[in-house]
Amino acid sequence: MNEVSLIQICDTTFSESEVDAAKAIVFDAINQRSVPRKGELKKRRCLQDIIKVLKETDPESLPSFVAKDLHRLPPVTFDHVDATALLKDILILKQDVSTIKCDYARESAVSEVCADLAELRIQLKQLQQATQPATGPSLKGKRHKKSKVNSTSKTVNNLKLQVIEKTVSAHDAFLATVPSLQSTSVARTDRELTTVSQEERVLSSTLLGDNFDSTSASNDSYRTVVNKKKHRKQQKRAPNQRGVAKLTSNTIKIAPRLSYIYASRFHENTTEQDITNFISESGYTVQKVEKLSQFKKTSFNSFKITVLQEQEVVFLNNNFWPSGVEYRKYRYYRGPTVIS
Template sequence: MTLSCEDCGEYSSRVRLCQGDMHLCNGCNKKRFGGSKEDGGSERSRITNSGVVINELLCFIVNKMDVLTTDMLVKLCCDQFSDGEVEYAKRTVFELCCNDPGRLIKRQGQNKRFNNMMDMVKLLHEVDNEDLPCFVAKDLAKLPPIDTTHIDVSTLMVELKSLRREVAQMKDIAVRPEVTDFANELGLLRKEISAVKSCVDGLKKPEKVHVESDVISQVARYELPAVCEPLDFHCSLNKDPHTSSYADVVQSRAPAVKAKRPSQSDRLPTKASKNLSVNREEEFTVVSRRSKRRPPPVIGTAKFSEESTIKAVRSHPPFKFFITRFAPTTTPEAIISFIKNRCQVIVKCEQLKTKYDTYASFLIETTREFADKIRDPAIWPTGILVRRYY
């Protein structure tokens, strides 16, 4: 971008923003403010013939801004570089990467170094990697040291995920031959199993060996071992065809027993067995419970005068009803008169205390023989509630 020098009027690309917010060329800038070590010499001394920019601060920022956080990067650079080095690097990066000279703001105050660093980092993040110049460091001792506390954990996680992905791919490549061999062996085993099944289907199943009942009865008298191998009545594939039958095994375990059919006398119970059973029955006594009948209750029939000291309870105890939902002006006399006219029954009536004054409730007392008449809903007006009082 070409600008005009405010002193000599030169219009060229060498005119840049200098101290005092003035656009001056290199010559006018040296006349006004003089040269300094922080300026780094002329334009040719900062940029080599191959376009490489020698600046340790910019080299560190470009290479670490994707690894470290912005706050950590700015803090490291502010602790390592001076105000003049930061301002010089800021002018350089704005001249090479920014076409808007109005964005180059000269910071003042105590946070001048921090604000200049933030301006540089923000600009470098906006520029594409292809358009960034090549920044190199001549003195590596000027670069800030970085330890494990300055490393971004998110970057490590990304690298760890990529490493795991590569290891998984290597495992797949190493395991593939073994999986192929296993699949081939499995196929061969399946073929062999199918061939064995076809051979088994072609063989004739041997008949079951029937054992005589008398031999089993003789063997039952002898105690066999606690643990013995199960005897199979069917011939298996692995069994030798010349093995002995179940009868042979029985005879070998009981050699002294002769297969003799029990006679009729053996089957019938003997006299000794009968006597034994009778003696056993005599040893026990059968206990039988007899039901005890209780005598019937006694009810008195004697009649005494009313002045007697003892009296019986009335045979007809009182039967009480609770009736409610009457008008508040209803009286007990009206209830007694109503029941007498409708049921021809004389009752006792008592008005109860209600929770609200919007209705009236009563307690009526009669005998059990008249309870069904009073319980009849046909004698009461619609909406009246009648139930037994407990």
């Protein structure tokens, strides 16, 4: 339910005194000051304040509110329900269900693949047992071993093609059960069959020997990508340095370093000349005294005083200014940007 509908229901159901009492309870619970409302739309504004506080405040810091008189609660019918949001949720659920049906394989296909793998494991064990050399101390045993290997070589070669054909057919049969997979589902299915692909490569490399190229028979190999881009080191700027030699030439002059002091709370009749005279009587010189214009009309004057930087410590000492004068270093105010 949106905020407008909620305010309309509460406005027509509860009185103004009840809304004020509820607002006071909510603001007391979070220790905030309640802003009083006046006018014809007082009740609506109070309801807006309550909803705003409930939205912006952490739920853990609010107490649990329950309805005391259930018969006072307004009925929630289809007129107050957002049917568009419900229809959108139903459409999203339908899309998710259809995606699940397309992405997941059937149980029969998975069982067939498991059965083929079990059969391949049995045949692999038989081949390993058949190709293992027989141990014996006598030369007769060695000859018997050599003849046994030669007799089983034809059987091994015949079983090589059978194992590879069954592996490829099992993989193709599994993919044929889900022909409408999208790119994301195909990638996920390949990751799920990683163990199957690894077993296929082990079987093929064991049966075909060293001449078998595993990369050409399967596309499941991964390559590590290394970023060879060199990061440039940020060069540190060299700090400014100051000279210490005495000036002996008359052709150049060194600009003095200035400091700016803000002094305020002077009488409204005080002028720039009065401030200059006061500083001169104190035994110090001033570069410039400027009266500041106030944004709002006040009963006192403020000044911006420009002095030499080596005299800044003197003008920022509380023993220099008379009692009641406020001072500090001058801060430049950046006003609002005006777009023409």
